[in-house]
Amino acid sequence: MHKLVSRVLDHIINNDLIRRDERVMAGISGGIDSVCLFYVLLELKEVLSFDLCAVHVEHGIRGESSRRDERFVRALCEKEHVSLRVFNENVPELARKQGLSLEEAARLIRYRDFDTALTEAGADKIAVAHHMNDQAETFLFNLIRGSSLRGLSGMSPLRGKIIRPLLNCARSEIEEYAACMGLEYVTDESNRDESYSRNRIRNSVIPQLERVSARTVFHITKAGDFIREADEYLQSQADELYTECVTKAGRKGPCVIDTESFNTAPHILKGYVVRRILKEQSGRWKDISSVNIDDIIGLCEKQSGKRIELPCGLLALKTGDRLKLGKKEDLRGGPSERPRVEFELADYGAHMGFPEKNYTKWIDYDKIKNGLCVRTRREGDRITIDSELHRQAFKKYLINEKIPVNERDSLLLVADGSDIVWVIGGRLSEGYKLGPSSERAVIINVIGGLNNE
The missing domain is CATH 3.50.40.10 (Phenylalanyl-trna Synthetase, Chain B, domain 3)
Structure with missing residues (x-):
């Protein structure tokens, strides 16, 4: 057994990623990372007693190159006798309609298709090929643009039905494994396009940091692990504060913060509570920033009658010793349920x-x-x-x-x-x-x- 396969096996067992008799679906783009993942899982499926199938999403972004990747993945799965589900999408159209970047739209469609494929195949888990370098890139990307601890904690080995078996492997180890095994794969030419922020971090920033320390990627990943532990603890404390201070009008109504007790809490926990409320009220994070969160925390200490207009059609209104936060129409005299x-x-x-x-x-x-x-x-x-x-x-x-x-x-x-x-x-x-x-x-x-x- 190759040393990378052995490391992945330990990672799967330690994080309980795959259980006996489960059906695992591998997400395969055709690139080196996903092909490596595919062959590692092929080798381990007998060891761990699980069934393997695959899914490929053709995003419709790169024209003939994208269709070439699809043909490659079809041939790969046919050669190894693994069932495959393919989705053909038009990501540029979705990005235009919803005002998203191509990266955001591609990710949205990809995970939507993964959910569909899981249901169709009766699979238990979807395995994706994120690795240690992806963790480091995500950490730096979120750090540079401004992020909460949650953003700096990186990706988890297991989230819902998504598993990341390669997360403890560096890109150099994946490249060495592919060369040793003589694996064929396709290369996405857009990965060299440094107009994408992640590509600049991958191709320029991290190599410069590795000139300072060859273990840059490992150290960043470990920092992300420590931050995740801190974030999980703070979230548990914030959940207690939410229960103590926040009431809600039905499942979709505005939230009300009891500012008298809320204002005595540590600032960092107040931030967690406000983020939770904003996510519940808006259903998304896009357009909401740390400035909005700090403004809401500050409003809790201001006089009654003050208000703040927020992104996503939300409004925060101070009323006596309470702060109401919800959709504008719900806080401006719209119909509400009488208790x-x-x-x-x-x-x-x-x-x-x-x-x-x-x-x-x-x-x-x-x-x-x-x-x-x-x-x-x-x-x-x-x-x-x-x-x-x-x-x-x-x-x-x-x-x-x-x-x-x-x-x-x-x-x-x-x-x-x-x-x-x-x-x-x-x-x-x-x-x-x-x-x-x-x-x-x-x-x-x-x-x-x-x-x-």
């Missing part, structure tokens, strides 16, 4: 404690004078604002809290006569809070609307 409010009577003792949540509140049942109802504001409403039970006209409260005028009439309130018990999603009246002598509680739970469902 359902439920009341539950429960026994209470001071030793019990109760959960502090934005959309679940516990109040003292015996402090209710008339009966609870859910409504919007009325003339004469008042709210108790401190532990000494000072009362304030609700109109003045709204002014002091800097609630925008156009939102005041739509605020949902739990009221007891003219006394405001709770501004839903916001302040709870001091006059209805549980105390040491409380014996019975009303649990108010809001379901739907701008809370987590």
Whole structure:
């Protein structure tokens, strides 16, 4: 067994890339990397007991050269008795229609076709030929253009159904293996075109860096691995912050950030949370930059009524101690789901404690004078604002809290006569809070609307 095949076998086993009796589909372009991958998997399929098939995407970019690559791959698979699925696409047309670069459009179509081929063939995994040099190129490309830790962490050996068996191999090792085995392959002449940024990095930048250190590619790849570990840890911490601070109106509605608790979190975690919200609201990253993320974090600390127009038709709006982030039409008075409010009577003792949540509140049942109802504001409403039970006209409260005028009439309130018990999603009246002598509680739970469902 060639030393490269042995290294790939260890990589597959250590990262659990292929399991016994799985069907693996190799993505073959016809270039040296994918042909190497194809023959390595051919050798290992008996060792690991898996079935092998293949897919080729002809992108329609390079004319006769592209069709030559297709003919080569067809002949290769026929020679080795491996079933092949071929897709013929028009990438330039898609790029023009969607305003994408040729590289972006080609990648979009390629992975779409991979998904289709996996389903058609009943395959479990799609193997692609990315290697260590590709990792280094991606790291440098993202570093130069400005990237989060996620972009610098590079590619993972396993992502969903995509596996990368050659990721621990350098290009020089692949070239040595191809020469040793006498493999034939085609050469994509566009790889020499340095009008493409990645080609300049591959053909000019990395060779210059290797003059400083021959192990440049290895060291960059290891740095990417360390960054991936850090990114995964920070993401787990940010997910906890998201759960604590963010509520959402249904599956596709705007998100609401509780800025009071959000603002106390470390800046880096706030960035992760905002990125997650932006991805959920826009469905893509294109046109969204780190400047947009920093602007949103800054808006969380500004006065009520401030707003920011964002790419992808999004809007961020500061309202009191909340920040709403979503599609413009959803934040400018479009139709929204009204939440359902439920009341539950429960026994209470001071030793019990109760959960502090934005959309679940516990109040003292015996402090209710008339009966609870859910409504919007009325003339004469008042709210108790401190532990000494000072009362304030609700109109003045709204002014002091800097609630925008156009939102005041739509605020949902739990009221007891003219006394405001709770501004839903916001302040709870001091006059209805549980105390040491409380014996019975009303649990108010809001379901739907701008809370987590």
